[in-house]
Structures are given as C-alpha cells and as structure tokens.
Amino acid sequence: MAQTQTNTFTATLDVLASILPTHLRKPRVGIVCGSGLSTLASSLRDKVEVPYNSLKGFGKSTVEGHKSSLAFGLIGEGDGVPVVAMLGRFHPYEGHPLATVVYPIRVLARLGVKHLIITNAAGGLNPNLDVGSIVVIQDHLALPNLTGPLNPLFGPQPFPDYPRFLPLSDAYSVTLRRLAFLAAHSLSFPDSALQEGTYAWVSGPTYETPAEGRFLRSVGADVVGMSTVPEVVAAREEGMEVTVLSLVTNKVVIPDKPRSIKEEVKAELAGKPIPIPPTQVVSHEEVLEIGKQKAEDMRKLVTRMIELLQKQ
Numbered sequence: 001m002a003q004t005q006t007n008t009f010t011a012t013l014d015v016l017a018s019i020l021p022t023h024l025r026k027p028r029v030g031i032v033c034g035s036g037l038s039t040l041a042s043s044l045r046d047k048v049e050v051p052y053n054s055l056k057g058f059g060k061s062t063v064e065g066h067k068s069s070l071a072f073g074l075i076g077e078g079d080g081v082p083v084v085a086m087l088g089r090f091h092p093y094e095g096h097p098l099a100t101v102v103y104p105i106r107v108l109a110r111l112g113v114k115h116l117i118i119t120n121a122a123g124g125l126n127p128n129l130d131v132g133s134i135v136v137i138q139d140h141l142a143l144p145n146l147t148g149p150l151n152p153l154f155g156p157q158p159f160p161d162y163p164r165f166l167p168l169s170d171a172y173s174v175t176l177r178r179l180a181f182l183a184a185h186s187l188s189f190p191d192s193a194l195q196e197g198t199y200a201w202v203s204g205p206t207y208e209t210p211a212e213g214r215f216l217r218s219v220g221a222d223v224v225g226m227s228t229v230p231e232v233v234a235a236r237e238e239g240m241e242v243t244v245l246s247l248v249t250n251k252v253v254i255p256d257k258p259r260s261i262k263e264e265v266k267a268e269l270a271g272k273p274i275p276i277p278p279t280q281v282v283s284h285e286e287v288l289e290i291g292k293q294k295a296e297d298m299r300k301l302v303t304r305m306i307e308l309l310q311k312q
C-alpha cells in the first residue's frame with residue numbers, strides 16, 4: 001500500500017514539475033476554496049491552472065460550485081509568495097474514500113506548502129453570527145470521527161514515520177488566526193464581519209433537522225459543514241500550519257421550540273387557531289448565492305493574510 005501510494009505521489013509531482021514554470025513549483029501557501037469560493041484564485045499573478053483529471057490520484061469534484069483544478073500563482077509584492085489553490089474539494093458524501101478526500105492536501109505538503117488556509121461554506125448555529133460573516137475557526141467537533149471510522153488516519157499507517165496518535169489540541173494555528181484578524185483590521189472590515197467559533201463536521205449530504213441543529217449548538221458548535229475536518233487532520237499529520245475560514249451562508253433552522261401539530265389541531269378545534277409558522281429550508285442554491293455575494297470579502301481577506309505572511 002505504502003509503495004503504491006508513493007508511486008501515485010511521484011506520478012502527480014512529476015506531471016506538475018513538467019507543467020509548472022520554476023518560480024511556481026514550490027508553493028509556500030496553500031488555499032482550499034470552499035463551495036462557491038473558487039474566485040479566490042483571481043488574486044494569483046502568473047496563474048497556471050492544472051485540471052485534476054490530468055493528475056493521478058485526484059478525484060473529480062461533483063458538487064456545484066466546485067471546479068476541479070489546482071491553480072498556481074503568486075501573491076504579494078516583488079517576487080511574491082508562491083501559492084497553490086485547490087479549486088474544488090472532495091467530500092466523503094460524494095462517495096470519495098477518505099484517502100482521496102485528503103490526497104490533494106498530501107500533495108500540497110509534498111510540494112512544500114507550510115501554511116494552509118482552508119475555506120468553506122457553513123451553516124450558522126450561533127444566533128449571533130450574521131449570514132455573510134466569516135468565522136475564524138478555533139476548534140472543531142468531528143462527530144463522524146468520534147462515533148465511527150470516518151477519520152483519514154484510520155487503518156494501517158501508510159507512512160511509518162508519522163505518529164500513530166496525532167494530537168489535535170493545537171490544530172488551529174494561533175499565528176494564522178492572529179493574521180486573519182490583523183488582515184481584517186487592515187482592510188477596515190467592520191467588527192462583525194470576522195468572528196471566531198467552533199466548526200462541527202457532519203458527513204452530510206442532508207442538512208440538519210431542527211433537533212440536530214439544537215444538539216450541535218448545545219454541545220458548543222457555532223457553525224456546521226460537511227467538509228474541512230479530514231483536510232485539517234491530514235494537514236496536521238503532514239506538519240502544516242492550518243487555519244480555517246468559514247463563510248456563514250445560511251442560518252441552521254432551529255425554532256425555539258418544535259412545532260406542535262397536537263397544539264395546532266386542538267386550538268383549531270377550539271375555534272382559536274394559532275398562526276402557522278412559515279416552513280424554512282436551506283438549499284445549496286442559497287449557499288452558492290451567498291458565496292457569490294461574499295467571495296470578494298473572502299478573497300480580500302485571504303490575499304491580505306498572505307501579504308502579511310510575506311512580511312513576517
């Protein structure tokens with residue numbers, strides 16, 4: 001297994017080396033673009049895009065709002081910082097094995113990426129988070145990891161020199177989180193535009209029931225999504241510094257109390273009908289629409305973070 005995987009990495013890296021000009025071959029920063037956020041790559045100078053289907057080991061992203069290519073380029077003054085952006089990610093719910101979900105992250109590590117900025121679209125659980133705000137993730141709750149074998153490190157170790165038991169108490173880089181707030185300040189973002197919170201990872205592809213939303217909120221989650229955590233785990237195993245920026249694209253529907261049909265029928269029969277609350281549902285179209293509206297904020301933030309990183 002280890003040998004097969006090593007051969008796949010070698011094949012991927014060889015293709016990239018044959019396509020990329022020398023100054024783009026060793027990216028220092030990696031970006032993962034979440035749903036509807038692929039325009040982050042428009043900040044890249046000297047951009048070269050490599051489709052996933054030309055790279056061995058890469059799957060195909062089947063979700064709307066996710067392209068399927070790696071974009072290489074420069075950000076920042078002078079020679080600039082070499083950057084690689086994943087335009088499109090793989091989710092376990094698409095049927096991709098976890099090894100495929102995190103394969104691009106491991107490729108980024110082998111290219112030399114030291115700092116990884118992961119973005120995603122997420123549902124807001126914390127009522128104080130506005131739709132359109134960006135949350136700097138400070139911690140995560142990985143329900144599929146806690147309850148079942150949906151962890152990219154599950155199984156025989158493909159790389160014997162990696163630790164068997166990976167600590168995650170330091171998963172979210174303080175340095176990069178500070179950089180996010182410094183970047184927001186230098187861009188004069190209003191205070192409410194950039195928040196902090198905990199990401200709950202669920203496997204999807206169903207959105208939450210009200211009871212699930214209430215449960216996730218009650219155990220301390222601020223936002224919820226169907227990606228990111230496997231990427232964080234693999235990136236930490238590869239020794240990268242990681243930060244996650246979640247765009248709140250919708251509020252998870254959590255009514256104060258569940259709608260009681262029993263009470264409604266009783267009230268109706270008593271001649272005192274109570275108002276029927278409107279049905280609220282989230283859709284991927286809504287997620288993509290907010291992504292489209294707010295992608296520019298995310299692009300500015302990530303770009304400024306990299307510019308600040310260049311000065312460090």
Ligand SMILES: O=P(O)(O)O[C@H]1O[C@H](CO)[C@@H](O)[C@H]1O
Pocket residue numbers: 033034035063089091119120121122204225226227228283284287
């Ligand atoms: O996490 P990203 O890929 O940004 O996408 C989010 O949006 C999709 C649901 O609308 C899910 O895939 C969820 O995880």
Ligand SMILES: Nc1nc2[nH]cnc2c(=O)[nH]1
Pocket residue numbers: 121122123124202204206207208224225226249250251252282287
């Ligand atoms: N699980 C989940 N993922 C999302 N991605 C964007 N919005 C949501 C949401 O409400 N729930």
